[in-house]
Amino acid sequence: MSDRVRVVGWSVVAAVLAALSVPWFLWGSDTVVAGLPVWVWWHAGWLSLTAVVFWVFTRRAWGLGVEGVSRDG
Amino acid sequence: MADVGLQIGIVVGYMLVALAIGVVAYRLTDRTAEDYYLASRTLGTVVLLFTTFATLLSAFTFFAGPNISYGAGPEWILVMGLMDGVIFGILWYVLGYKQWLVGKANGYVTLGEMLGDRFGSLPLRVLVAAISIFWLFPYVMLQQQGAGTAIEALTGGAVPYWVGAGGITLFMIGYVALSGMRGVAWTDTLQGAFMLVMVWAAFVWVAVSVGGVGSATATLGDVDGNFLALGGGLYTPQYVLSTAISIAFGVTMFPQVNQRFFVAESKAVIKRTLPLWPVLVLLLFVPAFMLGAWARGLGIAAGEGENVLPLLLAEYTPSWFAALVVAGAMAAMMSSSDSMLLSGSSYFTRDVYRPLVEEATERREAFLGRVGVAVFATLSFVASLFQPATLLEIGDTAFGGFAQLALPVLVALYWRNTTKWGMYVGIGVSQLFYLSSVFTPVPGSYLGGWSASVVGMLLGLVLTVGVSLLTNASPGEDASVYATRAD
Numbered sequence: 001m002s003d004r005v006r007v008v009g010w011s012v013v014a015a016v017l018a019a020l021s022v023p024w025f026l027w028g029s030d031t032v033v034a035g036l037p038v039w040v041w042w043h044a045g046w047l048s049l050t051a052v053v054f055w056v057f058t059r060r061a062w063g064l065g066v067e068g069v070s071r072d073g
Numbered sequence: 074m075a076d077v078g079l080q081i082g083i084v085v086g087y088m089l090v091a092l093a094i095g096v097v098a099y100r101l102t103d104r105t106a107e108d109y110y111l112a113s114r115t116l117g118t119v120v121l122l123f124t125t126f127a128t129l130l131s132a133f134t135f136f137a138g139p140n141i142s143y144g145a146g147p148e149w150i151l152v153m154g155l156m157d158g159v160i161f162g163i164l165w166y167v168l169g170y171k172q173w174l175v176g177k178a179n180g181y182v183t184l185g186e187m188l189g190d191r192f193g194s195l196p197l198r199v200l201v202a203a204i205s206i207f208w209l210f211p212y213v214m215l216q217q218q219g220a221g222t223a224i225e226a227l228t229g230g231a232v233p234y235w236v237g238a239g240g241i242t243l244f245m246i247g248y249v250a251l252s253g254m255r256g257v258a259w260t261d262t263l264q265g266a267f268m269l270v271m272v273w274a275a276f277v278w279v280a281v282s283v284g285g286v287g288s289a290t291a292t293l294g295d296v297d298g299n300f301l302a303l304g305g306g307l308y309t310p311q312y313v314l315s316t317a318i319s320i321a322f323g324v325t326m327f328p329q330v331n332q333r334f335f336v337a338e339s340k341a342v343i344k345r346t347l348p349l350w351p352v353l354v355l356l357l358f359v360p361a362f363m364l365g366a367w368a369r370g371l372g373i374a375a376g377e378g379e380n381v382l383p384l385l386l387a388e389y390t391p392s393w394f395a396a397l398v399v400a401g402a403m404a405a406m407m408s409s410s411d412s413m414l415l416s417g418s419s420y421f422t423r424d425v426y427r428p429l430v431e432e433a434t435e436r437r438e439a440f441l442g443r444v445g446v447a448v449f450a451t452l453s454f455v456a457s458l459f460q461p462a463t464l465l466e467i468g469d470t471a472f473g474g475f476a477q478l479a480l481p482v483l484v485a486l487y488w489r490n491t492t493k494w495g496m497y498v499g500i501g502v503s504q505l506f507y508l509s510s511v512f513t514p515v516p517g518s519y520l521g522g523w524s525a526s527v528v529g530m531l532l533g534l535v536l537t538v539g540v541s542l543l544t545n546a547s548p549g550e551d552a553s554v555y556a557t558r559a560d
Binding site for chain 1: 147150151155158159160163166167170171174285286287290291293294299302303304305310313340345347348349350351352359363557
């Protein structure tokens with residue numbers, strides 16, 4: 001895969017992580033699960049997933065789009 | 074008020090521990106500006122993580138945040154998670170890691186310095202420093218005000234506002250002037266850990282007192298407007314997104330946070346820090362904001378301008394514990410303010426005083442930096458005694474003001490065709506637009522609830538790119554200083 005494709009791919013991942021950290025599909029829902037509103041659980045799970053994705057990124061793709069820019073741009 | 078002595082004892086005891094850390098750090102400090110401001114770029118993972126965490130998450134966590142949850146529901150958990158946990162994390166890589174590479178290669182200490190060097194422009198450097206200090210100063214004032222008010226409330230008025238705020242100010246001048254970034258980062262680590270423990274202890278204590286988390290949360294369904302349901306009232310999708318985006322970008326340009334982009338010891342430190350970040354954000358804000366919402370459900374009556382968390386704790390926990398939590402809030406407030414003082418001082422001495430007034434040596438600059446801390450803190454304390462409405466307004470809108478800087482900086486870092494004039498116009502016009510939305514009849518909300526801050530950011534982006542396309546690089550501009558390669 002070229003770097004350009006990987007940059008686009010990881011950018012999409014970043015956008016999805018941001019976009020779904022708020023569970024828009026639960027808008028208006030007042031279901032309570034195990035003592036907390038269900039949307040709090042979604043958020044907790046999603047941020048935990050974000051942490052895992054960040055970790056994978058540091059392992060697999062660190063430097064992408066930031067390092068390795070040559071002096072000629 | 075038999076508890077007043079105990080409460081003051083807890084707060085003072087806590088401050089002494091922080092001071093002791095400052096003294097140890099002072100003994101390790103070289104007498105150079107880079108060491109004073111950036112601890113010679115040597116922070117490890119735990120310290121970097123906690124100093125950024127504690128710096129970013131101010132007294133908002135204990136006071137304003139729970140107050141909003143109390144008034145409008147706990148959805149601020151989502152705003153915070155999106156803002157700090159996700160968007161800021163991504164920006165830490167895109168902006169922060171890039172700045173780290175560029176800063177290490179060229180020895181930059183401040184944002185203004187980084188931009189001024191690239192564009193060969195002292196006016197740009199001074200402009201960025203001046204804008205930053207403009208927004209920072211009232212924000213520091215608000216922190217002092219928060220501390221003074223909290224101590225006054227805790228002691229039932231036995232310690233008046235000016236003594237509380239003044240004492241905290243003097244104390245901060247002492248340890249910031251003494252120890253610089255290293256001491257600030259170490260005390261931040263203590264403060265961040267302390268905050269986290271306190272907020273969870275409070276969460277568990279209140280939950281147990283009212284018969285469990287489920288019972289506490291169940292009360293929210295009866296609140297007018299149903300606090301259990303996602304959205305409603307204050308919380309529209311536009312509000313959630315505008316707030317999260319604007320503050321996340323704003324945070325990256327706050328001097329004390331931006332400067333932390335420069336301080337990691339190595340690439341490995343940043344790599345280890347990043348995945349831990351969203352977890353830490355989650356762990357702090359879920360309990361803090363749920364407590365604020367529970368207070369509403371449990372019928373705690375907080376008046377206008379009163380902080381709800383201390384009231385909730387006074388109802389359900391012993392007074393020594395409430396004092397510990399208020400000490401935690403002090404810790405939060407100080408860990409933000411000390412860093413702001415240090416960074417504000419570095420912006421002033423390095424980007425304004427040194428280039429314009431006196432070409433100082435490194436050693437002399439480190440000394441000037443300490444003087445700057447004392448002057449900055451004293452002025453903001455004096456301002457907090459009078460609390461002029463204009464300054465309060467600026468402080469309240471500071472995140473939006475800083476957010477206006479973020480996109481032009483991002484463009485400059487990544488796009489080599491950015492020109493000096495693109496930066497002047499992009500930064501200048503977006504600042505003017507945003508200021509107008511705060512102080513003049515220019516609207517603060519667009520297209521069904523998008524904030525002026527987000528609109529201004531877009532305007533800044535378009536102008537920076539557009540004007541750069543229309544103008545040529547001036548003599549002295551050097552895009553190659555931002556070239557970074559894998560090492």
